[in-house]
Amino acid sequence: MTHLLIELAFWMLFVYFLGCLLGWAARNLFVAEPAAQPAMAPVVAKPIAKPVPIPAPMVARPVVVPTPAVAASVMETGKMERPKGIDKARGGKADDLQRISGIGPKNEGILHNLGFFHFDQIAAWTPAQVAWVDDHLRFNGRIAREEWIRQADLLATGKEAEFKREYGTGGMKNTKGETLSGSRTRK
Amino acid sequence: MNEIFNWHDSWILVQHNWFWLLVAFAIGAWVGFTYNSSEKRIN
Incomplete structure (x- = not known):
């Protein structure tokens, strides 16, 4: 019984990776990269x-x-x-x-x-x-x-x-070395 | 127990659990389809 479960787990892993590969290939083939x-x-x-x-x-x-x-x-x-x-x-x-x-x-x-x-x-x-x-x-x-x-x-x-x-300050220090803000977020 | 693995039994196992294998495939396909290595944000 245990070996059947292990075998099934291997099958599922295999099928999962196969899906990953095919999905990735499908994206590359059919979806245009906006940056490219x-x-x-x-x-x-x-x-x-x-x-x-x-x-x-x-x-x-x-x-x-x-x-x-x-x-x-x-x-x-x-x-x-x-x-x-x-x-x-x-x-x-x-x-x-x-x-x-x-x-x-x-x-x-x-x-x-x-x-x-x-x-x-x-x-x-x-x-x-x-x-x-x-x-x-x-x-x-x-x-x-x-x-x-x-x-x-x-x-x-x-x-x-x-x-x-x-x-903002970019989360950095000013010319005097004082920390002005802890955030990089723009004001 | 002198034979742990044979393809025939394995194929029967696949036939009996095809739904879950399909689910695993669908999840994998979705992950693969949405994966984009160039979107990793670095600072």
Whole structure:
């Protein structure tokens, strides 16, 4: 009796994995990947008349109209270009990229590996470069949604007040070393 | 007990429990269909 149960369990496991495999294959065959489409799409560099508000995963935050550069990257022109990084941080000291809401230790490490250590480097990304990084990290548009470029621009230009008003503190410390907020959530 | 496994008995077992095997297959298919490795969120 016991061996029948064990045998049945093996059958069920086998059938479960078979289902997993077939389901996965069916999804890949019949459902188009939303992220894969823009990469393969032909170049359509249409000027955007009106920036489209990006749906945000968070509630109770104001609707933000993205800058044209960000919106362009969201619309995906189909062009991708790897941004040029640097070998090491200027002056041996990297900016605290984790201040950008959406960048944590993992992403910071990845950006360092790609040669990005400073806010101004990220702020200088073109839409094609944003598209490359987004694709490279499989972010499905997160860079645009979380407005990394604008955040980096504000931080690079020292507009702390504006940054704080729009994005909170990113859960980090201020220039005096005080912890301002425990949340990365945008205000 | 000199033969623990044979395909004939196993096939009978499958026939008797086809419903639960179908359920396991359906669950597996759903998991496989909805699995998306690129949606892992990293910070």
